[in-house]
Amino acid sequence: MMPERITILGDGQMGLVLAAILAGDREAPDRPQPGITLWGHDAEAIEHLAQTRRSDRLPQIVVPDTIEITPSSAAALDGATIILCAVPTQFIRSVMGRVRAHIGAPDESAIVSVSKGVETSTLLSPLGVIADVLNEPTPGNGARSFGVLSGPTIAAELAKCLPATMVVASTDDELSKRVQAQLSTSWLRIYTATDALGVELAGATKNVIAIAAGILDGLHAGYNAKSALLARGLAEIARLGAAMGAQRETFFGVAGVGDLATTCFSPEGRNRS
Numbered sequence: 449m450m451p452e453r454i455t456i457l458g459d460g461q462m463g464l465v466l467a468a469i470l471a472g473d474r475e476a477p478d479r480p481q482p483g484i485t486l487w488g489h490d491a492e493a494i495e496h497l498a499q500t501r502r503s504d505r506l507p508q509i510v511v512p513d514t515i516e517i518t519p520s521s522a523a524a525l526d527g528a529t530i531i532l533c534a535v536p537t538q539f540i541r542s543v544m545g546r547v548r549a550h551i552g553a554p555d556e557s558a559i560v561s562v563s564k565g566v567e568t569s570t571l572l573s574p575l576g577v578i579a580d581v582l583n584e585p586t587p588g589n590g591a592r593s594f595g596v597l598s599g600p601t602i603a604a605e606l607a608k609c610l611p612a613t614m615v616v617a618s619t620d621d622e623l624s625k626r627v628q629a630q631l632s633t634s635w636l637r638i639y640t641a642t643d644a645l646g647v648e649l650a651g652a653t654k655n656v657i658a659i660a661a662g663i664l665d666g667l668h669a670g671y672n673a674k675s676a677l678l679a680r681g682l683a684e685i686a687r688l689g690a691a692m693g694a695q696r697e698t699f700f701g702v703a704g705v706g707d708l709a710t711t712c713f714s715p716e717g718r719n720r721s
Contacts, residue, residue, distance in 0.1 A: 451480035458534035459488035461603035487524035521547035537565035554592035564651035600710035646698030657681035658719035661712035
């Protein structure tokens with residue numbers, strides 16, 4: 449079994465957390481340790497991270513020495529079998545345009561998004577933006593394997609290895625299993641699914657409800673009101689998702705109600721704050 453070569457695009461909180469998880473204790477120790485590279489767009493910041501192995505974005509994380517850190521897209525993407533895109537949604541288009549010349553052929557490099565949201569100018573999902581920039585068929589309709597990794601994932605809690613779950617969704621079952629195998633630990637459980645569209649929609653729309661939840665908290669309206677907001681908000685999210693072709697069940701799972709609850713109640717939820 450050949451080891452994976454995994455490239456993480458983005459040195460924000462999720463990029464740092466994913467790097468630490470990938471390099472940590474393995475749920476399946478018989479699997480070869482992957483080669484891991486972390487890429488960031490700011491050469492000065494990346495050089496500082498490479499030297500100190502710490503970032504102000506998530507001080508709890510010490511990036512293991514086994515992880516290569518580079519601002520060079522050519523070096524980062526050379527031979528990558530899985531590319532994890534941890535770039536904020538509104539910057540995916542510019543970042544992918546910058547690095548696309550170095551992305552492997554569709555049968556060589558799978559792409560998995562961990563970004564949440566929609567591109568404001570086009571209303572495309574993160575995977576939709578990536579496919580658009582690469583001028584490739586929409587996910588699930590072409591030669592390249594695409595996936596999305598999401599769930600209730602407050603980065604500061606993941607950095608402390610507190611119990612958590614995520615779901616990886618792809619029409620390529622083999623890709624889902626590969627990602628599951630690489631990220632599963634004793635404290636992080638990865639589920640697999642096929643509804644990438646639903647998982648992406650869940651991750652974007654829950655932010656709207658989280659903003660409303662923050663307003664209720666600011667008004668001191670109480671938990672009864674906020675729980676009602678979550679219940680009715682989830683109903684709207686599920687109806688929208690079904691109308692767009694997603695599976696209704698997705699919104700009642702880890703990526704749906706799980707992520708919604710975390711974002712609306714956690715003090716570290718940015719949209720709630």
